[in-house]
Amino acid sequence: MQSESQFKIIxxxxxxxxxxxxxxxxxxxxAGNLMIDCGHTAKQALHQQGYSWSDIDAVYITHVHGDHVFGLERLAFESRFKLNTRPTLFLEPSLEVDLWEHTLKGSLGNINGERQKLTDYFDVKLISENSFRYGPHTIRSIPVDHAPDKAAFGILIDNYLFYSGDTKAIPEVINxxxxxxxxxxxxxxxxxxxxxxxxALQAAYPSDVCKKLFLMSYEDNWQLANKDIRGVFAGLAYQGQMVALP
Ligand SMILES: [Zn+2]
Structure with missing residues (x-):
């Protein structure tokens, strides 16, 4: 039977x-469409895949860097003032201060002289015990190892699909x-x-784990390295890639 749920690379x-x-x-x-991160290219990237902001029902944030959160400013303004919607924002509590106080508040925090809150734009669901439900799916928030003293998470959907977000090799987690x-x-x-x-991934992970991994967040000039991706990993992720979830 064809799965009704899909995971798509934007x-x-x-x-x-x-x-x-x-x-x-x-x-x-x-349940709808849940974005995993919303960076500064999100609107154009979604458009190329046939989506607009009106298709986005919810967002989960892995960590507070511009290529993962700067698109939230546009989503917030257009949802509130153009679409009259308030998307759900699934957020690890450890990201809340950095996301609002240090990132979005300077732009979204003042409308006509009136102070605004993150909840004026999003239906904020703080994640409890690193797990939440979205439709039929159980999504676990997995702490990863990105930048020093910076909270960052990957996700595990139904013990079927793992998405690392930004991280260094994490053998103690992934194993x-x-x-x-x-x-x-x-x-x-x-x-x-x-x-x-x-x-580092090849050295840190067993070969059977590497063979399950599509590589993402790679450079435009990745070909210069002349690495044999397909011999070691599942391949390179690509925009529009879809995985049907069971
Ligand atoms: Zn990052």
Whole structure:
């Protein structure tokens, strides 16, 4: 039977990418469309995939960097003043202060001299115990290891699909997860102190785990590294890639 739920890659480039949009995704199911991150390229990337803001019912944020949250400003304004909607925002409590006080408030916090709150734009659902439900799906928020002293999360959907968000290699985490298909942050051509590198992933994870992983958040010039992706990993994620969820 064809699954009714799909996980879709909206963008798969690193923060500098001109070719692959921000590393954002979308879960489409009976409850609606849940974006996984909403970066500064989100509106254009969604448009290329046939979506507009009116199709976005909810957003989950992995961490507070521009390629993952700056699109929220546009979603907030257009939802409130153009669409008259208030999308759901699933948020880990540890991200709340950075997201509102230090990121969005400067733009969204004042309308005609009146102070605004995050809840004036979004139906904020703070996540309890790293888990929430969306439609028929159980989504676990998985703490990952991105930048020092910065909270960051991946997600695990129904013990079937793992999506790392931005992270370095996390063998102590990933080896304790059950999943069939994964999407994992990977620098390929360049080294970064806050992202997993292709070689580090290959060294840190068992080969059967690597074979389940599509690499994402890669550089525009990844081909320069001349790595044999398909021999080691499931492949490269690409914009529009869809995974049917059971
Ligand atoms: Zn990041």
């Amino acid at each position: 963008g798969c480039g690193n923060s500098e990418s001109l070719s692959h949009f921000n590393n954002n995704a979308l879960l489409a199911c009976s 304790n997860l059950t999943f069939e298909i994964g999407f994992h942050d990977a620098s390929i051509a360049d080294a970064s102190p806050v992202h997993a590198h292709f070689d």
